[in-house]
Amino acid sequence: ETGVTQSPTHLIKTRGQQVTLRCSSQSGHNTVSWYQQALGQGPQFIFQYYREEENGRGNFPPRFSGLQFPNYSSELNVNALELDDSALYLCASTLGAGGPMNEQFFGPGTRLTVL
C-alpha cells in the first residue's frame, strides 16, 4: 500500500449534480495530482496542487476544480455532472512539484458513476 487514501470508494450521481472526491496524501508529501481513468483507458491528468495552489492543469473544463488544504490533503470537485464523467478518479501524491524523479504514489481511486 502507498499510504494514499481516497474517499468514497464508489459513488453514484445523476446528471447535473455536483460531486466532491477526497484524497489524503502520503505523509510528508506536499503535492497532489488528480487523474481521470475512463473504462478501458489510461489515466488522464486533470490537475496538480502544490502547497495549496493549482500548479498545472490538463485538458479539462473549469467545472473540474480542486482544493488542497494545509495538511496537503486534497479535494476534487466536479459540477454539472455529465454522463462522460463516469470514471475512476485517481489521486497521486509526491514530494515536490515539477520533478519527475520523485515517484508519484497512487491511491486506490474513487469509482464515479453518473446516471
Next chain:
Amino acid sequence: AQKVTQAQTEISVVEKEDVTLDCVYETRDTTYYLFWYKQPPSGELVFLIRRNSFDEQNEISGRYSWNFQKSTSSFNFTITASQVVDSAVYFCALSQNRGDQGAQKLVFGQGTRLTINP
C-alpha cells in the same frame, strides 16, 4: 505533444511463459522520463520502474526486465517465467521535467491487459 502507444490491448499466456509488453512514445523533449505501472483489479497503480532519457542501460529486477531504446522510442517490459499473480493491466507512461514551469504530469498509454492462465 507527448504520446504513449501500447499497441497490445490484451495478452493471454500460460503460466511460466515469458511475455513482453510493448511501449512506444513520442516527445520533442530531450529530457524526459519513462515509467511502467501495474494496475491490479483493486485499481491502485503500482510503480514498477522509472528511466530517464539519458540512461539507456537496460535493467533486470528479478523476473522483470526493461529494454529502453531511444533510437526507436521504445521502452518495452518483459516478465520471465510469468505467474498468475502477474495478471493485471500494465501502463507505460511518459513525463517531462518541467522544473519550476509547472506540474509534472504523467502521460499514460492505453494499457495492456495481461492474463496469466494456470
